[in-house]
Amino acid sequence: MVIAPYMSGFQTLSDPIPELVLEVQGNLPLWLSGTLLRTGPAKFDLGKQTVNHWFDGLSLLQRFSFHNGRITYAADFLRSEAYNKAAQEKRLRSNEFGTNPPLSLLERLMAVLTLPKTDNGNVNIARLNDHYLSLTETPFPVEFNPQTLSTVSAFTFADNLKGQITTAHPQYDLVDGSAYNLLTNVSTTSHYQFYHLRPGSQKRHLIASLPVAQPGYIHSFALTQSYIVLFEFPLLLNPLELLFSGKPYIENYHWHKNKTTRIFVIDKTNGTLVFSSQSDPCFAFHHANAYEENGSIVVDLIAYEDPAIIQAFYLNKVGSANIPQARLRRYTISPTNKKIVWQFKTDSSLEMPALNSACYAGRKYRYLYGAAPHFQGDFFSSLIKLDLQNENELSWSEKDIYTGEPTFIQAPNTSIADTLNNEIEDQGVILTLCLDTKKSKSVLIMIDAQSMQEIGRAYLPVTIPFALHGQFFPHQ
Template sequence: MVNTGSALGFTTLGQELTEVELHGRGQVPEWLEGDLLRTGPAQFEVGKASYRHWFDGLAMLYRFHFQEGRVVYSNRYLQSNAYLKAKAAGAPYSPEFATNPRPTLLQRLRLVARAGSGDNANVNTSRIGTHTVALTETPQPVAFDPASLATLDSRTLLPSLPGQVTTAHPHFDARRQCQYNYLLEFGRVSKYRLYRIDAGATQAQLVATLDTQRPAYMHSFGMSQRYLVLTEFPLVTNPLRFLLRNRPFIQNYRWEPERGTLFHVIDKDTGQVMKTARSEPFFAFHHVNAFERDGKLCVDIIAFPDPSVIDELYLEHLRSGAPTKVAGKLTRFTIDLDGDDDEVVSRTLADAALELPRFDYRRRAGQPYRYVYAAGTGPNATFIDALIRIDLETGKETAWHEADCYPGEPVFVPRPEAQDEDDGVILSVVLDAKVGRSFLIVLDAASWTEQARLEVPHPVPFGFHGNFFASAA
């Protein structure tokens, strides 16, 4: 059976290419110098066995190298332990988000007692010290060579703090010159540990520890100029479930809306919990940005009413051609930092259904900001089918859409010496189901018009995240 439409984006890619120059139409800005490095699931079965969920597929790395208006493309499977052991076994080997091919007691003990057992780093790319790494939600970053995409020895990058679950969305604080993230350690009393890694270093320094009886699933967290924000959704687990039940990771979590959603506001410098505020129950994968203004903390999140979006992302559903609800609402949650009110006020900021949000992170992270760039879905879309620009000051929403085309995350790259927040370009990998291949689109971030599109020789499976790493010069 040949996949058609968006289902093509959930098909295994067998081809690996090295330094293929891409051609197409339009003009790539000559100031755009560096690498767009992405990771994402690209192999969805091993032998006769299949992975069950989009989040489970084996990771592939992608490099789009920009130099003097030219773009050179490479892709290569990440040679993680999860990948190598699956290849050797001829079947999925490591426990994943929603696939647990060998749910032995030993694996469950490893998950709860020692460390997250998977290194299938298919979620995001980042830097730790001088190392370029691929990340997933276990604390096992996988280093790779950003030029050749060869997998490197990552043993020196394992965190020095205990924990089994983390995020693939670390925050970088340009003023403090450090990276923040958190670890969850399962136990009789579980612990969230917020930590920092100074620029150029690899060792974690503890910032704060928060105890919890029922750990929540949190894919990301917030950061303002002064604070870190753990948003504890009521999708929670009892760690004993991992030991007593033969279930994949996410199936050990339960939705308990009566708990509400808790916003823990932690001072970056002292580690003090400044406030815990409560809102109505909701779920989210992605924080967008957070900032302080007039004694209040604004936390912008792509919110869903409940975690049913997780079920929407099982491969059986995504390949069915049925309409899907994979996008949420851009919502601002406002916390009163100075008063005694612990309730959170929420307000929807855009009409469009959105996911995979980006903004001018380099200059506006933790600060008031104006523009959000995101992927979006139309009313009856089978998957993400638009790129959307939102002006938070005017409320204007501008969309790029083309029939039978399915774009990925819009990565914003500012023009060197840019003054305006939208002075730059958007890079997104788009699956063109009409021709069965993908292309890289370059949009002007201010006008939302196409500057260039470069044809990729094959269909790139839908991924999650990546980042642009500017050339050293």
């Protein structure tokens, strides 16, 4: 079997990388000042056990700091409880996404009493007040120091909200700065619970609690200025199976191809279920954006026909160049007419959606960026920019380079109001950490967001495994 060249991006990184100054080729804008923090799976081989799935790898934190045309870089493992125990025993001691620890019969019987409780924050980064957190899909964030990348401690919320499963994609209200997220409580009577956190607070306020017999696998949700929108794809969990099957977390979810996608629209101020309906079955990890227009709610999803993408990311399959394609679907939900319609917004495949979220999250927007395959079935090997108004697209790619999540950074000295008034939504740069398989090194590529032309790049000394998500924090 031919091994895809990008497989070096799915191999274990053994050691942290102490801070170093990167050599910049090209022209880095002098206004670019801030820190890009990223997390992703990076340790797959634990010594006595190798994990099964990309999403099981132990988290590596990465930091790119930009100041006066200079870039410094460092990477270190998140010393979560999952990491520390795995490092000690050279095998997992926590239930991960697609791999469980090898357990004796007695250990298995005891494990039945507890739900998966990993704190391996390998999915996304969030800043909550002054706390920098590494997130996964359990409600156990781990705080780290954004300067040194050293792990601080487990982060605890100041409330008693109960639940076992969350998303690593909290959504933010640009007007009041509140964060919103979903916390699913799995039991004999399970509930989808939406909460918000006000700026300065660590106390989650429950907004809405929707009973559900078989919770869906929910990786993200949508937030507009007035509403929370939940898409429940028919990849459903039997709660008892999660408790008693002994199978890895994701294997307890089952695809019901004859069921529908259920859609719930919740008033985010008072938690009222404003509207619920159904649409065709599909699957998505990511919502691109959502907004309100003329009494309707528009939701953009990066949708697959089914959840085969989860299977494709098992480490023994990801190199087969047979990765399912996702396309941008635009749903228009009209609560007054009790109608939902959807259409494809592009023929191209894309994932890891990004936009000018500092100004346009929850608002009508025009430009969407994403990582895309260069040919059908390939891993991400280009970056695309969709103009959703004129329905055309631009792209960037280079032979032997595989891409990652793009991050859009707004050019400075522009307030949200100025940006919205002057329609300068795409004035800024795109940062994306790529893998150059010819040089066997990871490389940060910097792209002008308007033209999608490269403006500069900076090579790392080694190959860093493909990360998942990150966030940019401007220097203040």
